[in-house]
Amino acid sequence: MTRFLRVVRRELGLALRQPGDTAMVVMFFVIAVVLFPFGIGPEPAILARIAAGVVWVTALLAAMLSFERLFQGDFEDGCLEQLALVPLPLEATALAKALAHWLTTGLPLLIAAPFLALALNMPSPGYTALFATMALGTPTISLIGTLGAALTVGARRGGVLLSLLVLPLVIPVLIFGAAAVDSALAGLSIRPHLLLLGALLLGAVVLAPVAAAAALRQALE
């Protein structure tokens, strides 16, 4: 357990030395959302209607920018080999990587999301739903992205391939995340959506590290 936390701390420490990486992802999120009013026009009713969907989709795309460097740097400078040789199961290392990714990317996106929804004039009943679904959805995205990053480590043009692998897998998260906000705006319960997102998260916590570890072993062979 302490080794697990040390791997998390290593990742956080490295991310802190390069705060630009996190800042870039959040900036992309902000700019991409702000582009919508320019493209669609400043009609408040239309923006309010699409706010939740836009925030969710752009958060997903922003997260895609961050996965490529998750293992690639460590792979190139030999750190991945050493991580694989630390007396800690590779599955735990993959889970630690996913947790650190969520803390450095998912959490900032989660914090930025309500402000961007506000900028798009989302009605007030939607905020709790948006925040709750993103709180459950972003860790799932981090886990699935970790799997995608492990599968594409060492591949040429891995970034594009990674998006092609990961985006289809996170569609369920997007569906329930955006639908929960719509339910809240329509005055319905968001509980079923949250339960389904919770189930997706639990499934990802169990399966993604195992699959990612298998992919990393293959890459290091």
Add this chain to the structure above:
Amino acid sequence: MSRFKGEGLTCVRGERLVFSGLEFDLGPGDALLVIGPNGSGKSSLLRVMAGLTPVAMGRLTWDDVPFTEDPERHRARLHYLGHENAIKPQLSAAENVAMWAGLRANPTGAGAALAAFGLAPFADLPARLLSAGQRRRLALARLSATPATLWLLDEPSVALDRESVARFEAAVAAHREAGGIAVIATNTELAIDQAAILNLADYAATSADIGALLGAGP
């Protein structure tokens, strides 16, 4: 007691049979120099020994127990130095050593390890400012920062100056003195006392081996 043994080892990388029928038997204090022409499988052998690459055929054992039975224990007892130095350029030299030492048992502190390779004056310098030879020394300092019985070193003396090579040889001698085992793949002359020599050119795959492998294959 520690007995590191390989019997009838065969390694396949990609679709190529790299070596076959390889044997070695190492006890406490032993050193094995792995030599051979480029591409003869020196690095592959070390990766097989570390457990990074699976064994195609044969047995690798520690105290007569195949280490695939408990890979984590095997990882806890070994240090592997690959072609890449596993150095993060944005961390200082001391932080780089401490980072890896912290992930293993009984770290002895980065300071002494850095001093052993003459890096003490550069402890607080970001690793990106170090020269190629200094980076290699930093990677070697990692070995001294935590105890491990088995050292697997792939071309450890690359980019090292003469003084650093002497420091490295002293570190290996001290490691063996303490009952450790060292396996060193090298193409340069290293002064390692009473080291067994394994020339991989002697184990190049023959067509008979390929036939045996196909016969035994899944």
